[in-house]
Amino acid sequence: MKRGAAKTALRLAAYAALICALLFSLALSHRQSEANRSLRARVDALSELLAGRQAEIVELKERLAANGGGPSEALSPAETAPDGGEDGVWEPAPPKLWTEYRAYQDLYPSLSVRRPEMWFSRNKTVYLTFDDGPTVHTARVLDTLKEKGVKATFFIVGTSVRRLGEEGEALLRRMADEGHTIGVHCDVHDYKRVYASVEAFLEDFNAAFTLIRDITGVRSDIFRFPGGSVNAYNVKIRAALIGEMTRRGFTHYDWNASSNDTSGRATEDSAWSNAVSRAGNANRVILLMHDTKAVSVRALSRIIDTYEEKGYGFARLTNADKPIVL
Numbered sequence: 001m002k003r004g005a006a007k008t009a010l011r012l013a014a015y016a017a018l019i020c021a022l023l024f025s026l027a028l029s030h031r032q033s034e035a036n037r038s039l040r041a042r043v044d045a046l047s048e049l050l051a052g053r054q055a056e057i058v059e060l061k062e063r064l065a066a067n068g069g070g071p072s073e074a075l076s077p078a079e080t081a082p083d084g085g086e087d088g089v090w091e092p093a094p095p096k097l098w099t100e101y102r103a104y105q106d107l108y109p110s111l112s113v114r115r116p117e118m119w120f121s122r123n124k125t126v127y128l129t130f131d132d133g134p135t136v137h138t139a140r141v142l143d144t145l146k147e148k149g150v151k152a153t154f155f156i157v158g159t160s161v162r163r164l165g166e167e168g169e170a171l172l173r174r175m176a177d178e179g180h181t182i183g184v185h186c187d188v189h190d191y192k193r194v195y196a197s198v199e200a201f202l203e204d205f206n207a208a209f210t211l212i213r214d215i216t217g218v219r220s221d222i223f224r225f226p227g228g229s230v231n232a233y234n235v236k237i238r239a240a241l242i243g244e245m246t247r248r249g250f251t252h253y254d255w256n257a258s259s260n261d262t263s264g265r266a267t268e269d270s271a272w273s274n275a276v277s278r279a280g281n282a283n284r285v286i287l288l289m290h291d292t293k294a295v296s297v298r299a300l301s302r303i304i305d306t307y308e309e310k311g312y313g314f315a316r317l318t319n320a321d322k323p324i325v326l
Contacts, residue, residue, distance in 0.1 A: 088122040091322070099243045104198050108206045113221035115249040119322035126285040126312045127321070128152040128304075129255065131185055131224060133160055133291035134171040141291050142174055144300045151316035152180050153253075154291070155224040158187035158208040161215070169215045176216040181316040183253070184208045184223040191233040194226055198240050205245075221250060221319045228254050230326040251319045254326040255288035259303070261296040272299040276306045285312070286324045 093116050130141060133154060145152055154175055161168035175182050186194055187207035194204050205223070212220050223245070227233060229252055234241060245252065257279035259271040271289075275296075279285040285307075289296040304314070315321070 087124075088120050090118045090120055093117060093119040093322075094246075096247050096249060099247060102198070102240075102244075104202060104244065105247070107199065107202050111202070111206050111209060111248060113219055113249040113319075115221075115246075115251070116320045118320070120320050121284060121322045122313075122315060123283060124312050125283075126287060126307050126314050127317050128287055128289065128300075128314060129155060129224070129253070129317065130289050130291040130296075131155045132157050132189065134164060134168050135160060135292045136164075137294055137297045138171050138291045139174075140297050141300060142171070142178065142180075144297075144304075145180070146178060148301065148304050150304055150314040152314075153183055153222075153317040154180060155183045155185035156208060156212055156220075157185050157189050158211045159189065160292075161211060172212065172215045176218055179316070181222065181318060182212055182216060182218050182220055183317070184212065184220045184250075186226045187211070189226060191227055191231070195231075195233040195237065198237055198244060201237070201241055202244070222317055223250055223252050224254070225252055228326050230254075251323055252325070253286060253317055253323050255286045256282055256324050257285050258288040259293075259296045259299065261290055261293035266293065266295045268295050268298045271295040272302050272306070275299065275303045276310075284322075284324065286317070 096115055128145075128150065130138075130152060133141075133156065138154075141152075156172065161172060164171070172182065184205060185208070187204045188194065194201055209220055212218055225231070225234070225241075229238070229242065242252070257275065259275040260266060260278075261271045263270075271293075275287055275289070279287070287303075289300075291297065307314070
């Protein structure tokens with residue numbers, strides 16, 4: 001009896017162990033199924049996100065191609081041959097900077113342009129540049145340039161365009177139609193706001209860049225820092241700004257001569273005198289003026305005549321022209 005009871009107890013114990021094993025296996029299988037369902041849901045979500053990103057990438061590539069290229073492509077010398085002949089020297093342009101990753105690099109992914117492989121240093125050339133416009137004086141500047149057969153460069157402020165409304169938009173279109181270069185200056189000419197951070201600079205720059213593009217179809221690939229590349233407001237972020245803008249393909253231009261038309265004592269004669277003398281005997285002159293100032297506008301024809309008498313030619317800036325920086 002005892003032996004039979006023992007056998008029964010062993011069989012029951014074996015059955016119990018088998019049932020426990022089956023229950024454990026089912027529980028494990030259920031947990032694995034739940035985990036798999038969770039993984040499948042994550043895979044599906046990521047796949048959907050990836051598909052959206054891929055579609056966005058395709059769209060951006062198509063837009064870049066339609067506007068002349070993408071951020072990873074460099075312009076060859078043949079594509080960037082500057083206006084006004086080949087009297088000068090080509091040299092390799094510094095490559096884009098690939099700096100340590102920063103989160104602001106992900107901002108405004110379409111804010112990038114093609115950077116040239118070579119820069120050109122043109123001989124005996126003046127680049128007339130006008131900051132802060134357009135204004136009520138800009139039409140007269142364009143009239144004088146057209147009369148003289150000279151191309152120039154305008155570094156645009158977004159708020160100046162908006163302030164003039166339809167007239168501001170028409171002036172931008174006229175600049176483009178008449179063959180002048182349109183560069184970015186800023187959107188809001190407020191140094192503390194623009195230089196508050198790299199992110200703030202990019203936000204402001206993108207607003208001006210987008211405004212110019214939407215009005216004229218031009219993707220401006222050159223710019224001038226408000227206050228120049230070296231100023232008291234951008235000291236802490238200057239290197240980061242230059243690195244990020246170079247990484248995105250943009251080229252910045254300062255100046256080596258100025259009409260000094262922002263001086264409270266400026267006159268037409270002083271604007272002319274400063275404009276034609278402050279560069280000394282420089283081979284290449286990037287002349288800073290403002291189409292916000294009537295004194296430079298009135299002196300413009302005389303400035304052009306004097307430089308021509310000195311044997312200089314004139315050209316608009318393109319990103320194939322070697323920069324002059326402060």
